[in-house]
Amino acid sequence: MADPQLNLSEPLGEKHSTTCYMCACRCGINVYLKPGENGEKSVRYIEGNRDHPVNQGVLCAKGSAGIMQHYSPARLNAPMKRVGPRGSGEFEEITWEEALTMATDILEPLKEDPKKLAFFTGRDQSQSLTSWWAQQFGTPNYAAHGGFCSVNMAAAGIYTIGGAFWEFGSPDWERTKLFVMFGVAEDHDSNPIKMGIGKLKKNGGRFVSVNPVRTGYSAVADNWLGVRPGTDGLLILSVIHELFRMQKIDLDYLLRYSNAPFLVIDAPGTADHGLIARDKNGVELVWDAKKKKAVPQTTKGVVPHLSSEVTLPKKVKAKPVLMMMAEEYSKPEYAPEAVAGETGIAAETIRGLAAEIAKVAFEEEITIEQEWTDMKGEKHDRFIGRPVSFHAMRGISAHSNGFQTCRALHVLQVLIGSVDCPGGFRSKPSYPKPYTAHPKPHATQHDGAKNGPLAGPHLGYPHGPEDLLLCGEGKPLRIDKAFTWDAPLSAHGMMHMVIANAHAGDPYKIDTLFMYMANMAWNSSMNTRGVIDMLTDKDEDGNYVIPNIIYSDAYRSETVAYADLILPDTTYLERHDCISLLDRPCSEPEAVVDSIRWPVVEPNREVRGFQSVVLDLGARLGLPGMVNEDGTAKYKDYADYMVNHERKPGIGPLAGYRGKDGSKSGRGEPNPDQLERYKENGSFSMTHLPDEALFFKHANKAYQDFAVDMGFFDAPAPVTFNLYSEVMQKFRLAAQGHGDVQPPDRLRDRLELTFNPLPTWYAPFEEERLGDRTDKEFPYHALTQRPAAMYHSWGSQNAWLRQIHTKNPLYVPGAICDEKGLKDGDWAWVSSWHGKIKVEIARMEAVNDKTMWTWNAIGKRRGAWELDKDAPEATKGFLLNHLINELLPPKGDGYRWANSDPVTGQAAWYDLRVNIEKAEADDEVTLPILGEQKRDKAPKEEIRYGLEWTK
Amino acid sequence: MHPALSVIAFTTFSGAGYGLAFVLALGHGNSAALSTKIGWFVVLAMIGGGLLSSTLHLGNPQRAWRAFSQWRSSWLSREGVMAILTFIPLTLLAAMSILADSFNLVLGYIGAIMCMITVYCTAMIYASLRTIPQWHTKWTPACYIAFSVTSGTLIYMAFFGREAGSASNNAWVYLSVVFLVVAWLIKYCWSKNALAAGYGASSMETATGLGNIGKVRLLERPHAMGNYLTDEMAFRVARKHLNKLGWIEVFLGVVLPIVLLLLSLVVGSGLAGFFQVLATISLMAGLFVERWLFFAVAKHAVGLYYGGEEALVPAE
Amino acid sequence: MTTLPASTNKKLGLVIDLDTCVGCHACVINCKEWNTSGYGTALSDQDPYGANPVGSWLNRIHTFEVTPMAHQSKPKGQGVGEVIGTAGEARVVHFPKSCLHCEDAPCVTVCPTGASYKREEDGIVLVDEDKCIGCGLCAWSCAYGAREMDQAEGVMKKCTLCVDRIYNEEMDEIDRQPACVRTCPAGARHFGDFADPNSNVSVLVKERGGFDLMPEQGNKPVNKYLPPRARTDLGEGAAFAAPVDSTEEAGGVLGWIDRALSGSTRSKGAN
Ligand SMILES: Nc1nc2c(c(=O)[nH]1)N[C@H]1C(S)=C(S)[C@@H](COP(=O)(O)OP(=O)(O)OC[C@H]3O[C@@H](n4cnc5c(=O)[nH]c(N)nc54)[C@H](O)[C@@H]3O)O[C@H]1N2
Ligand SMILES: Nc1nc2c(c(=O)[nH]1)N[C@H]1C(S)=C(S)[C@@H](COP(=O)(O)OP(=O)(O)OC[C@H]3O[C@@H](n4cnc5c(=O)[nH]c(N)nc54)[C@H](O)[C@@H]3O)O[C@H]1N2
Numbered sequence A: 001m002a003d004p005q006l007n008l009s010e011p012l013g014e015k016h017s018t019t020c021y022m023c024a025c026r027c028g029i030n031v032y033l034k035p036g037e038n039g040e041k042s043v044r045y046i047e048g049n050r051d052h053p054v055n056q057g058v059l060c061a062k063g064s065a066g067i068m069q070h071y072s073p074a075r076l077n078a079p080m081k082r083v084g085p086r087g088s089g090e091f092e093e094i095t096w097e098e099a100l101t102m103a104t105d106i107l108e109p110l111k112e113d114p115k116k117l118a119f120f121t122g123r124d125q126s127q128s129l130t131s132w133w134a135q136q137f138g139t140p141n142y143a144a145h146g147g148f149c150s151v152n153m154a155a156a157g158i159y160t161i162g163g164a165f166w167e168f169g170s171p172d173w174e175r176t177k178l179f180v181m182f183g184v185a186e187d188h189d190s191n192p193i194k195m196g197i198g199k200l201k202k203n204g205g206r207f208v209s210v211n212p213v214r215t216g217y218s219a220v221a222d223n224w225l226g227v228r229p230g231t232d233g234l235l236i237l238s239v240i241h242e243l244f245r246m247q248k249i250d251l252d253y254l255l256r257y258s259n260a261p262f263l264v265i266d267a268p269g270t271a272d273h274g275l276i277a278r279d280k281n282g283v284e285l286v287w288d289a290k291k292k293k294a295v296p297q298t299t300k301g302v303v304p305h306l307s308s309e310v311t312l313p314k315k316v317k318a319k320p321v322l323m324m325m326a327e328e329y330s331k332p333e334y335a336p337e338a339v340a341g342e343t344g345i346a347a348e349t350i351r352g353l354a355a356e357i358a359k360v361a362f363e364e365e366i367t368i369e370q371e372w373t374d375m376k377g378e379k380h381d382r383f384i385g386r387p388v389s390f391h392a393m394r395g396i397s398a399h400s401n402g403f404q405t406c407r408a409l410h411v412l413q414v415l416i417g418s419v420d421c422p423g424g425f426r427s428k429p430s431y432p433k434p435y436t437a438h439p440k441p442h443a444t445q446h447d448g449a450k451n452g453p454l455a456g457p458h459l460g461y462p463h464g465p466e467d468l469l470l471c472g473e474g475k476p477l478r479i480d481k482a483f484t485w486d487a488p489l490s491a492h493g494m495m496h497m498v499i500a501n502a503h504a505g506d507p508y509k510i511d512t513l514f515m516y517m518a519n520m521a522w523n524s525s526m527n528t529r530g531v532i533d534m535l536t537d538k539d540e541d542g543n544y545v546i547p548n549i550i551y552s553d554a555y556r557s558e559t560v561a562y563a564d565l566i567l568p569d570t571t572y573l574e575r576h577d578c579i580s581l582l583d584r585p586c587s588e589p590e591a592v593v594d595s596i597r598w599p600v601v602e603p604n605r606e607v608r609g610f611q612s613v614v615l616d617l618g619a620r621l622g623l624p625g626m627v628n629e630d631g632t633a634k635y636k637d638y639a640d641y642m643v644n645h646e647r648k649p650g651i652g653p654l655a656g657y658r659g660k661d662g663s664k665s666g667r668g669e670p671n672p673d674q675l676e677r678y679k680e681n682g683s684f685s686m687t688h689l690p691d692e693a694l695f696f697k698h699a700n701k702a703y704q705d706f707a708v709d710m711g712f713f714d715a716p717a718p719v720t721f722n723l724y725s726e727v728m729q730k731f732r733l734a735a736q737g738h739g740d741v742q743p744p745d746r747l748r749d750r751l752e753l754t755f756n757p758l759p760t761w762y763a764p765f766e767e768e769r770l771g772d773r774t775d776k777e778f779p780y781h782a783l784t785q786r787p788a789a790m791y792h793s794w795g796s797q798n799a800w801l802r803q804i805h806t807k808n809p810l811y812v813p814g815a816i817c818d819e820k821g822l823k824d825g826d827w828a829w830v831s832s833w834h835g836k837i838k839v840e841i842a843r844m845e846a847v848n849d850k851t852m853w854t855w856n857a858i859g860k861r862r863g864a865w866e867l868d869k870d871a872p873e874a875t876k877g878f879l880l881n882h883l884i885n886e887l888l889p890p891k892g893d894g895y896r897w898a899n900s901d902p903v904t905g906q907a908a909w910y911d912l913r914v915n916i917e918k919a920e921a922d923d924e925v926t927l928p929i930l931g932e933q934k935r936d937k938a939p940k941e942e943i944r945y946g947l948e949w950t951k
Numbered sequence B: 001m002h003p004a005l006s007v008i009a010f011t012t013f014s015g016a017g018y019g020l021a022f023v024l025a026l027g028h029g030n031s032a033a034l035s036t037k038i039g040w041f042v043v044l045a046m047i048g049g050g051l052l053s054s055t056l057h058l059g060n061p062q063r064a065w066r067a068f069s070q071w072r073s074s075w076l077s078r079e080g081v082m083a084i085l086t087f088i089p090l091t092l093l094a095a096m097s098i099l100a101d102s103f104n105l106v107l108g109y110i111g112a113i114m115c116m117i118t119v120y121c122t123a124m125i126y127a128s129l130r131t132i133p134q135w136h137t138k139w140t141p142a143c144y145i146a147f148s149v150t151s152g153t154l155i156y157m158a159f160f161g162r163e164a165g166s167a168s169n170n171a172w173v174y175l176s177v178v179f180l181v182v183a184w185l186i187k188y189c190w191s192k193n194a195l196a197a198g199y200g201a202s203s204m205e206t207a208t209g210l211g212n213i214g215k216v217r218l219l220e221r222p223h224a225m226g227n228y229l230t231d232e233m234a235f236r237v238a239r240k241h242l243n244k245l246g247w248i249e250v251f252l253g254v255v256l257p258i259v260l261l262l263l264s265l266v267v268g269s270g271l272a273g274f275f276q277v278l279a280t281i282s283l284m285a286g287l288f289v290e291r292w293l294f295f296a297v298a299k300h301a302v303g304l305y306y307g308g309e310e311a312l313v314p315a316e
Numbered sequence C: 001m002t003t004l005p006a007s008t009n010k011k012l013g014l015v016i017d018l019d020t021c022v023g024c025h026a027c028v029i030n031c032k033e034w035n036t037s038g039y040g041t042a043l044s045d046q047d048p049y050g051a052n053p054v055g056s057w058l059n060r061i062h063t064f065e066v067t068p069m070a071h072q073s074k075p076k077g078q079g080v081g082e083v084i085g086t087a088g089e090a091r092v093v094h095f096p097k098s099c100l101h102c103e104d105a106p107c108v109t110v111c112p113t114g115a116s117y118k119r120e121e122d123g124i125v126l127v128d129e130d131k132c133i134g135c136g137l138c139a140w141s142c143a144y145g146a147r148e149m150d151q152a153e154g155v156m157k158k159c160t161l162c163v164d165r166i167y168n169e170e171m172d173e174i175d176r177q178p179a180c181v182r183t184c185p186a187g188a189r190h191f192g193d194f195a196d197p198n199s200n201v202s203v204l205v206k207e208r209g210g211f212d213l214m215p216e217q218g219n220k221p222v223n224k225y226l227p228p229r230a231r232t233d234l235g236e237g238a239a240f241a242a243p244v245d246s247t248e249e250a251g252g253v254l255g256w257i258d259r260a261l262s263g264s265t266r267s268k269g270a271n
């Protein structure tokens, strides 16, 4: 019998290209729409867009599950007003007009005292709009979620090399031969990292992963270093120790691009101690050994001396930065043997790692024949590359010593000369950008006005204590206390402190908490139960302590239940969005890229894109820039804004297809056809860098000129790599009593310890604060990891993704299991100084022997996300957040010490110390249970998606 | 393997039915006697009912007729075809007995052989599966045939053979005891093999091909909850239940029937029949347990992808 | 038709690289997404938002942990290949699994209805859902767990090797490959014709030592797996790395810096 005849050429339907949104990777997607039986079109298939520079056709699990995300039963249908108590989930649907009037009525009076509004946004990719809105409203209280996410990485990178991993740069995947990754489970650049690992393997390169847990990417690493959490700084400094010892440092590179030769004043006790010596024009001095005198570093032909102490005029002693480093890191305390115990990595392994790095960097050098000119006008025949690349993320940044660890890693890259060279780490334009080219933080109005627009953007990069956001009495200007002595360089704000501070009225009380796309009542907060208590707490008069909460979500998340007014957003296939260079860029090292989303599917509910709503609110409130002279709304909607808004003349949200005819990139007049042009091009624009601009962008003339043309800067902004951070030293000097802006006494010692201008390591605060109790009561570490197939909390409403991670066991090292009599499937109590949870465990061997871990954000509140109240996410899934507090264990000094990095305020999620004991097998339900949220409808019993097309 | 009630019912009942048919078709009974007529009727009901119950677990029973088409390769198809073919002589024999009080030995032999071939085909559905070492042995068809004949014999003896006279009834009792012993010896051999077989030559190491780098264990299931495969094939019963059921199986299936049968020889003729009926019921109950265990102890190779010996027991 | 073709013209199948798979489940979801609206009936999901969500999937990722046995471990203190940190040498391997399109596919021969068949032209094993009675026997016969009964439709589901993509004339040539291969971010999945000794897949198998799953089952799977590649020690062959007895102090380094700079390559303008 012949094989059956099959119809093998079914058409897919209409193809629409847009941008995925399930994570900050922002891949290009093709969405195919096909009519069903009733003629209505629905999504047949979503695939990666091959032409898109980010994902080049591939698509991850979340992106592929877009259909179930888009058609989720947890989607919100219309604006809602709370009718039950906060947390109950009881709402009444209202019209948009009612909702916007309600919001305007709440916000209008706050314009008089704008700080009464706290506007915080979460997983959002439209911060250039939201921050501008908040600036025009005049509140100092704006930030996105970066402060609890990865600001340590971003800030350490910006202050050190003018960029960081993550969105600012990536390994040169095509050429790298050794790739070393610290503390990454998934990351924002997730498809490119996977593609990169694939390429590296194909090219025969080596992949080393430093991570307490060996899953995901680490599972395919050639070498895995199961480091003890919070000790990477020591490990990296030990590698640096070895590089100095082996004399494998790229001196030439350091002389050209870093502050290695700069002279640091050595005058202990004076206000200049530790500052870089400068001439009267402020140019840094270096030592000219021939002339035996200090000369400006810009002097032509000077070969600065690097290795001995010198005396400057007025008998001031000074040392080159590199000499300070050599002295510091040659100390025996950084020797592999000395750090092996603390890090859990054998000395021979650390030596091996350093040797491998040195070997590949210096013996496997690669070159690209391409002429280029540096910023000093010197011409070069080729790009020389050291094919060692690094990548790191929250594993090293989410600790209270994370800033210094991230600094150490960036410094290591500079020492071996692999920043922005072939085979190394490559910046993605508009980066690199020196910290001096970023704005400084702002929290006040122009000329001391009480209200009206802020004088400048909220977030930025302080240069010293004088840039802190403190009022006259030294009190914080911001509700989250960002840019205060508690966290001077909190470049992304401190969203994780907002609810706690607003509840405590410390530093002041607020009226309205306005949030967007952040599940702050659940997985986004430390101490979830505490946060819920704060959100629902009432004062003596029976009013909520935080009076008004307005929230925009697209789904019935936990946080929806705690808000008073809900502004329902669309799904990502139903709205305009803009992935802008003014915001978090999605460029590639060789091209400037930005992209859009547009309504591939029209919403069938009373929902509106939040950005359009925010512009509408802005117009109703008459905020400057959002209204015309006659008081009418300036922008019809977000799409209109994307095309017509200009930050500076010729510079707007989108860089592609500018100018009347769409022929300009970067700078150019608004183009009314811009969005159509984007759509025709797969919803992105791409502007290639000239060939001579591809590497060493920090000091490459062609690149700097290109960047000016594109409008990244108005004048070239080359970067000098800061091995030594003068900014850090300025804060340290203040801690020593120098200068006008002085820290409170309680913080002096801590600033002295943590603001070391050379990368350093100190024990994470939680274990240090617990003292003896650490070893006795909480001997283990507990971590979370992002699952590749789940995006934080919101993947659980996705019928396909939730089948993969329906619940999350705690993975416990075999040795601890044996000691505690635990086996797969047992239940255990896990406790920290702050709390206790009951969870199901699973045994694992390929993990650091002191570390247990689980998947992040699988646990759900009962009834949330339109899941059945008995859904395993709610009965067996759990949050580690219950064990983590936003504050450190009390010290008895009456102060609330944040569980954060002392430099940036980054939440120290991974400092957590725990103990574990077997629990009686009773009902096998996780504890605590935090109430139940009302559901909208009964869950579907079955899905047969696509049935209509398969008959 | 997950024991499906419909399949257990099917194999035990149709097995017993074919066993009874085998006895009757060999010329035992008396075609004119009512009990023999009923016997034939019961035969048809048992194998027909068994067959019907076997379609209960089908996803699309309305297409069951298609199952007769692939007799060249498929034991399931062969079994279906044989079952239908066997109906021909058996229905004829039944009709002859019920309508014409007659019997034909040639047809009987043909029917008897076809009965055993059908039972063999049923057994081969299981025995042919390389994925399940407990089943993939010649002891499987041997067991099926032995239990078919034994249960048929006991049913015949207890319900339909009485008219042949008490002397010969004693002979049937002895024969039953012998069959019971032989069948359970075969079953013992099967069990011994089954217990030792594990996953056969397969292991988590061969399943993954990772044996050359170490010992393999499951860290995470592909999907957190159960699925068709874990429900159907990675099904596991706790060992203590297995042991308990093993004892029940032996007690009901062989110890009690033999005791009752031997007792039936010594008690008065009035009670003998009662004891024989009890013995038969006990055997059938034992066989039900036996068949349940036949599934429950079977280890499917797929289990190796879900944890092997450590398999995370019944999917939640 | 249940009998297997004596030989097939092509042997289409997948190579899965266990050295590269990071276990991201992209292929799993994309497979579901493609196939639920593609060949055969929808891939249903039961209790999708409830206490016991289950569904039909044609491809799943298992995660195994592999711990070297005594004879496989490196002696302590030798090299720094796998022996890392305090956690020993255990490692995690992500393991994607779909139908292997076996040459001696028992799932085909056991099928009583002829619904299961192996295509003569390319070796793809398919289920003709209009014929399938949902007896489940083919799933029992498959050692790899590659077949799943759809609970809503009562028919057997399995990987089709995306037969409705690889020959789909509505698609660009370059996209005529299985959904899971096209979507895999790490490039751990490869599609091709094993009958052609020069095809991409045949070459990979040869070069990387591709192997069969459970060869002892005698199914002759077409799909092959590539083993995790051999690990080598960090810093191997770096002579300069030899540890010194007494840790050299900064002085040594500074001397080196001095010497290095006096002969500086800087003026030559290397980079
Ligand atoms: N699929 C998916 N992708 C996502 C997200 C998601 O939810 N799902 N979330 C996005 C967001 S918001 C973020 S911030 C990024 C974060 O991306 P990642 O930085 O990859 O975030 P984590 O999952 O927190 O992974 C941290 C890793 O660090 C390890 N680790 C913990 N402590 C230490 C340590 O002290 N040292 C070292 N070396 N390692 C350590 C953990 O084991 C874990 O593997 O991912 C983004 N991408
Ligand atoms: N234990 C532990 N906790 C952590 C972390 C950790 O590693 N471990 N990581 C922390 C980090 S880095 C981060 S970034 C946070 C992330 O935590 P969140 O930022 O809270 O992330 P999600 O859980 O994804 O919640 C985002 C909210 O946005 C909503 N949303 C989704 N799509 C849309 C949309 O299109 N429009 C609107 N308006 N809303 C939408 C979702 O429904 C959800 O309520 O978690 C933090 N919490």
Ligand code: SF4
Binding pocket: A020, A021, A022, A023, A024, A025, A026, A027, A055, A059, A060, A061, A062, A063, A064, A190, A191
């Ligand atoms: S990595 Fe995945 S979720 Fe993130 S944007 Fe890309 S496809 Fe979407």
Ligand code: SF4
Binding pocket: C020, C021, C022, C023, C024, C025, C026, C027, C028, C061, C094, C096, C183, C184, C185, C186, C187, C188, C189
């Ligand atoms: S998509 Fe690729 S890397 Fe991800 S699980 Fe599948 S095979 Fe592995």
Ligand code: SF4
Binding pocket: C098, C099, C100, C101, C102, C105, C106, C107, C108, C125, C141, C142, C143, C144, C145, C146, C147, C158, C219, C221
């Ligand atoms: S893997 Fe299983 S379903 Fe696929 S051909 Fe082989 S035996 Fe059949």
Ligand code: SF4
Binding pocket: C110, C111, C112, C113, C114, C115, C116, C127, C131, C132, C133, C134, C135, C136, C137, C138, C139, C155, C156
């Ligand atoms: S379930 Fe369908 S395909 Fe499988 S053996 Fe039965 S009839 Fe054949």
Ligand code: SF4
Binding pocket: C030, C031, C032, C034, C035, C058, C059, C098, C099, C158, C159, C160, C161, C162, C178, C179, C180, C181
């Ligand atoms: S080939 Fe197609 S059907 Fe098979 S696993 Fe891959 S995507 Fe699924």
Ligand SMILES: [Mo]
Binding pocket: A148, A149, A150
């Ligand atoms: Mo994050």
